[in-house]
Amino acid sequence: MKLADLPTPCLVLDRQKLQRNIRTMAGNLARHKVPLRPHMKTAKSIDVARLALLGQPGAITVSTLAEAEYFASHGIVDILYAVGITPGKLDQIARLNASGANVTVLTDDLQAAEAIAAHPANIKALIEIDCGEQRGGVLAAEDVISEIARRLGNHLTGVMTHAGHSYQGRSIEEIARIAEAERSQVVQAAQRLRAEGHVITIVSAGSSPTGRHAETMNGLTEFRAGVYMFGDLFQAAIDTHARSSIALTVLTSVIGRPAGRLLVDAGALALSKDRSTELSPHDFGFGLVLDVQGEPALGGATVRKAYQEHGVVVLDPGSPVTAPVGTRLRILPNHACLTAAAHDRYYVVDGSDDVVAVWPRMNGW
Amino acid sequence: MKLADLPTPCLVLDRQKLQRNIRTMAGNLARHKVPLRPHMKTAKSIDVARLALLGQPGAITVSTLAEAEYFASHGIVDILYAVGITPGKLDQIARLNASGANVTVLTDDLQAAEAIAAHPANIKALIEIDCGEQRGGVLAAEDVISEIARRLGNHLTGVMTHAGHSYQGRSIEEIARIAEAERSQVVQAAQRLRAEGHVITIVSAGSSPTGRHAETMNGLTEFRAGVYMFGDLFQAAIDTHARSSIALTVLTSVIGRPAGRLLVDAGALALSKDRSTELSPHDFGFGLVLDVQGEPALGGATVRKAYQEHGVVVLDPGSPVTAPVGTRLRILPNHACLTAAAHDRYYVVDGSDDVVAVWPRMNGW
Numbered sequence: 001m002k003l004a005d006l007p008t009p010c011l012v013l014d015r016q017k018l019q020r021n022i023r024t025m026a027g028n029l030a031r032h033k034v035p036l037r038p039h040m041k042t043a044k045s046i047d048v049a050r051l052a053l054l055g056q057p058g059a060i061t062v063s064t065l066a067e068a069e070y071f072a073s074h075g076i077v078d079i080l081y082a083v084g085i086t087p088g089k090l091d092q093i094a095r096l097n098a099s100g101a102n103v104t105v106l107t108d109d110l111q112a113a114e115a116i117a118a119h120p121a122n123i124k125a126l127i128e129i130d131c132g133e134q135r136g137g138v139l140a141a142e143d144v145i146s147e148i149a150r151r152l153g154n155h156l157t158g159v160m161t162h163a164g165h166s167y168q169g170r171s172i173e174e175i176a177r178i179a180e181a182e183r184s185q186v187v188q189a190a191q192r193l194r195a196e197g198h199v200i201t202i203v204s205a206g207s208s209p210t211g212r213h214a215e216t217m218n219g220l221t222e223f224r225a226g227v228y229m230f231g232d233l234f235q236a237a238i239d240t241h242a243r244s245s246i247a248l249t250v251l252t253s254v255i256g257r258p259a260g261r262l263l264v265d266a267g268a269l270a271l272s273k274d275r276s277t278e279l280s281p282h283d284f285g286f287g288l289v290l291d292v293q294g295e296p297a298l299g300g301a302t303v304r305k306a307y308q309e310h311g312v313v314v315l316d317p318g319s320p321v322t323a324p325v326g327t328r329l330r331i332l333p334n335h336a337c338l339t340a341a342a343h344d345r346y347y348v349v350d351g352s353d354d355v356v357a358v359w360p361r362m363n364g365w
Numbered sequence: 366m367k368l369a370d371l372p373t374p375c376l377v378l379d380r381q382k383l384q385r386n387i388r389t390m391a392g393n394l395a396r397h398k399v400p401l402r403p404h405m406k407t408a409k410s411i412d413v414a415r416l417a418l419l420g421q422p423g424a425i426t427v428s429t430l431a432e433a434e435y436f437a438s439h440g441i442v443d444i445l446y447a448v449g450i451t452p453g454k455l456d457q458i459a460r461l462n463a464s465g466a467n468v469t470v471l472t473d474d475l476q477a478a479e480a481i482a483a484h485p486a487n488i489k490a491l492i493e494i495d496c497g498e499q500r501g502g503v504l505a506a507e508d509v510i511s512e513i514a515r516r517l518g519n520h521l522t523g524v525m526t527h528a529g530h531s532y533q534g535r536s537i538e539e540i541a542r543i544a545e546a547e548r549s550q551v552v553q554a555a556q557r558l559r560a561e562g563h564v565i566t567i568v569s570a571g572s573s574p575t576g577r578h579a580e581t582m583n584g585l586t587e588f589r590a591g592v593y594m595f596g597d598l599f600q601a602a603i604d605t606h607a608r609s610s611i612a613l614t615v616l617t618s619v620i621g622r623p624a625g626r627l628l629v630d631a632g633a634l635a636l637s638k639d640r641s642t643e644l645s646p647h648d649f650g651f652g653l654v655l656d657v658q659g660e661p662a663l664g665g666a667t668v669r670k671a672y673q674e675h676g677v678v679v680l681d682p683g684s685p686v687t688a689p690v691g692t693r694l695r696i697l698p699n700h701a702c703l704t705a706a707a708h709d710r711y712y713v714v715d716g717s718d719d720v721v722a723v724w725p726r727m728n729g730w
Contacts, residue, residue, distance in 0.1 A: 007430070007457075009730055041673060063674045065372070083674050084620035084628060086691040092372075108621060109690045135675060136621045136628055164672065255449035256473060256501045263449060263501055269706050270730070273638040307529065308406060308702050309428045309448050310500060325474045326451040337673050341634050342706065344729050364709050365374055365635070 001355040003292055004328055006347055008253040009270035011339075012330060013048075013346040014294065015356070017247035018229060022052055024241070025211055025228045032217035037061050037080060037204065039226030042337045045346065046074040047359040052229055061224045065092055070362045072101035079103045080204070082160065082224065084128060084136050087115035094121030104202075106160060108138045113151040125152055126202060127193075129161040131185035132178065137161060140189035149193050158202025159193065161186040162224070166209040167276075172239055179210035187219035209240045230336040233284045234276035249294060249330035250287070250339060251347070252311065254323050262298075262313040262323055266331055268306040272338035287331035287339075289313055293353060294330055298323075303331060366720040368657055369693055371712055373618040374635035376704075377695060378413075378711040379659065380721070382612035383594060387417055389606070390576055390593045397582035402426050402445060402569065404591030407702045410711065411439040412724040417594055426589045430457055435727045437466035444468045445569070447525065447589065449493060449501050452480035459486030469567075471525060473503050478516040490517055491567060492558075494526040496550035497543065502526060505554035514558050523567025524558065526551040527589070531574040532641075537604055544575035552584035574605045595701040598649045599641035614659060614695035615652070615704060616712070617676065619688050627663075627678040627688055631696055633671040637703035652696035652704075654678055658718060659695055663688075668696060 003012065029036050038052040041063035049060060049071060059078035062068050068079050077100060081093070085105040093103050098121070107113050108128040116125050127148055130137030138145045149156050163182035169175035182205045190203045205217075206224030217223060230248040231241045250270050256263035268286075277284045286306040291297035298313065298321055305312035311331070315321050323329075333339035341363055348357040368377065394401050403417040406428035414425060414436060424443035427433050433444050442465060446458070450470040458468050463486070472478050473493040481490050492513055495502030503510045514521050528547035534540035547570045555565045570582075571589030582588060595613040596606045615635050621628035633651075642649045651671040656662035663678065663686055670677035676696070680686050688694075698704035706728055713722040 007454075007730060083630065084690070086618045086620055086630070088618065088691050089372075112690045130623075134623065135672065135677065136623065253451045253453065255451055258495075258499065258501065265448065265451070268639070268703060273640070273703060274633070275638070307500065312500065325449070325477045326453050338633060338638060342728070363707070365372060 003251055003349065003353040003355065006251055006355065008251050008328070009266040010251050011343040011346050012249045012251045013348050013359070014247045014351060015348050016351045017245055018048070019051060021229055021231060021241065021245055021247060022054065025225060026054060028211055029223055032214070034217045034220050034223045037222045037224050038229070039082070039224050040067055040071060042226040042340060043229055043361065044340070044363065045359050045361040046071065048229060049076060061226070064365050065089060066362065066365050068096060068101065068103050072096055072099070077101045081105050082162070084108060085112055085116070087112060090115060090119045090123060093123055094119065097121060097123070104157065107148065108136055110144070110148055110151060113148045116155050117151055117153050123155060124157045125155050126158045126160040126204065127156065127189070129159050129186045129189045131161040131163055131182045133163060133165040135164060140185050140192060145189060145192065146196055149196065149198050156198055158200050158204060159186050159189045160202070160204040163205070163207045163210045166207045167238065169209060169238055172213055175209045175213040175238065176215055179214035182210050183214065183217060183220060190219065208235060209238055212240050227336055232336040233288060233332055233334050234280060237277055237280035237282065246332050248336050248340065249290060249332055252329050252331055254325055254327040254329065256325065257323070260315050260317065262315065264303070264311040264313060264329060265309060266311045267309040269308055269342050271303065271306055271311060271331060271333060272335065272342065273306060274335040274338040276334045284334060286311060287333050290330040290332060292328040292330060297329065368616055368714065368718040368720065371616055371720065373616050373693070374631040375616050376708040376711050377614045377616045378713050378724070379612045379716065380713050381716045382610055383413070384416060386594055386596060386606065386610055386612060387419065390590060391419060393576055394588055397579070399582045399585050399588045402587045402589045403594070404447070404589050405432055405436060407591040407705060408594055408726065409705070409728065410724050410726040411436065413594060414441060426591070429730050430454060431727065431730050433461060433466065433468050437461055437464070442466045445491070446470050447527070449473060450477055450481070452477060455480060455484045455488060458488055459484065462486060462488070469522065472513065473501055475509070475513060475516060478513045481520050482516055482518050488520060489522045490520050491523045491525040491569065492521065492554070494524050494551045494554045496526040496528050496547045498528060498530040500529060505550050505557060510554060510557065511561055514561065514563050521563055523565050523569060524551050524554045525567070525569040528570070528572045528575045531572045532603065534574060534603055537578055540574045540578040540603065541580055544579035547575050548579065548582060548585060555584065573600060574603055577605050592701055595705070597701040598653060598697055598699050599645060602642055602645035602647065611697050613701050613705065614655060614697055617694050617696055619690055619692040619694065621690065622688070625680050625682065627680065629668070629676040629678060629694060630674060631676045632674045634673055634707050636668065636671055636676060636696060636698060637700065637707065638671060639700035639703040641699045649699060651676060652698050655695040655697060657693040657695060662694065
């Protein structure tokens with residue numbers, strides 16, 4: 001099967017680039033002697049997970065309980081559910097763990113900590129630390145952390161943080177500074193809790209940009225990242241990887257040719273409405289157009305508008321482009337996690353236009 | 366089952382509001398004596414389609430071939446695939462039609478018209494007319510329309526247009542003017558082609574705003590609209606319906622309580638990154654927060670940030686809100702088509718918090 005034979009729109013995953021990205025991140029972490037707990041929220045695929053775990057039985061991170069169910073059913077049992085838990089979700093965790101999984105939960109909340117400790121299943125939890133993003137988490141210096149730990153009691157196994165604000169970094173130096181804040185905040189939290197008598201075995205930090213640019217990971221017991229596997233235009237813009245490393249594209253067909261434009265059948269659903277690159281040095285609209293081989297095409301044209309099933313590619317004025325209706329193109333995404341989420345499978349290529357595998361992916365909650 | 370028992374995030378569909386919205390649109394069209402061909406791209410559900418067809422066997426509009434397959438498999442056979450066709454998709458149309466469906470395709474392209482006429486299956490086609498949106502379509506006054514019609518020959522059954530630019534209308538008068546352009550352009554195209562000897566039986570126009578505000582539909586043989594069934598904050602902003610008519614919400618749980626904010630488990634995937642209301646009179650961020658009963662809550666707070674699985678609800682300074690982790694809320698979406706697309710089912714309520722049905726929905730291509 002060739003890319004020209006596939007229904008469009010669909011996801012194309014370049015296995016060579018994927019494996020190179022996985023090796024690069026593994027190399028970064030080997031240098032720091034910290035194991036990786038890959039975040040599967042981007043790929044949501046057992047086939048990708050197996051590559052990301054590099055042959056180890058492996059521990060992963062997930063963003064939904066549906067991901068936890070899916071990966072546990074495929075034999076990956078050491079799972080961190082890295083979104084704040086609610087008491088109402090504990091029964092599902094308990095059922096999963098009773099069936100052989102080993103799911104650890106996350107909290108920054110006193111009442112949730114109490115509910116975890118009170119639950120009849122022996123559920124393990126990490127405390128979420130805010131290292132500067134100001135999304136979730138408590139500060140290492142706040143007294144509430146001690147009270148959460150006290151309420152968790154021996155359900156507490158560690159601390160976790162995520163430097164999501166590394167996405168706002170605009171230079172390697174700035175991202176390296178954020179990486180150091182990520183590391184030092186979560187290590188300080190671990191030290192405080194140890195001093196208070198708790199056994200802290202997990203000190204977990206991570207994001208793809210800080211995984212790339214951290215100068216030290218001293219004190220961490222594991223690192224988490226996810227989008228590095230595929231990469232995207234936004235991560236390329238902040239130097240997490242080269243643009244040529246992006247492994248994920250959306251295959252699309254030209255469906256119309258109004259003057260100065262091409263309509264394609266990859267619209268807001270196939271690409272997502274994510275506009276991450278809007279404020280980066282180069283605004284790629286809803287994605288950058290490549291030819292069917294994955295090489296630069298149409299003079300760097302981008303998808304400027306995205307209706308539900310129509311993408312509008314604006315051509316350079318006077319462009320000599322002739323792309324008949326039916327012409328195949330590939331679109332590099334702004335944000336791989338959001339783009340992939342509309343699709344139920346990856347058509348896998350190995351650097352050419354031969355489809356060498358079809359890998360299912362899961363979605364939903 | 367109660368809303369409090371559901372896993373979050375998930376879609377909640379209020380059947381009373383849905384049925385009222387369907388009756389309202391049916392009333393608008395009955396006044397114009399024009400039949401409705403509901404667009405199923407928003408709902409993607411056979412249960413919603415049956416309500417939208419008001420007990421008739423019915424004709425529908427779809428935006429993907431996967432929708433065509435799905436609805437045909439559920440017995441709705443008269444289907445307009447309202448996105449420009451590519452030659453490569455004709456075999457799938459032919460297979461569908463051979464299995465009992467009656468799918469009509471759309472084109473504005475000379476080569477696609479030739480491919481349709483040359484295909485061994487007898488595939489019927491409409492010519493797409495541009496009534497001012499400048500997305501796809503040819504103008505009624507352009508000579509190319511005659512050449513497309515000539516190439517289609519007796520595969521041509523009509524003309525179609527969509528006033529997508531009615532979404533940019535900012536007053537009822539402006540939308541009524543756009544509705545008149547939509548009507549008059551497609552009727553002129555039909556007249557031209559009839560004068561050239563073609564049999565034009567379908568003269569199709571439509572969008573939810575123009576369906577609400579058109580003053581006349583003279584000359585149309587059918588009208589298409591879709592988002593009116595559910596409604597959303599954007600359509601409410603342009604007076605397609607009242608905000609209280611929105612039938613679709615995302616049920617979510619509070620997962621964290623940083624100062625001045627609530628974190629909820631409906632993020633960019635559950636809500637979509639659609640920001641339609643950004644330029645409307647009131648910017649609702651990624652959605653407006655209601656309580657679990659669907660009533661206004663938290664002083665009109667909105668979701669201001671959307672990470673993959675985290676939504677950030679910003680509270681009024683000094684707000685006395687206490688919403689423990691686990692509290693259920695419902696979020697009104699900016700754009701129902703995009704929000705619904707991340708979910709695989711509707712939990713149906715009838716004006717209370719009792720779940721009276723679960724309706725599956727399809728996605729993908």
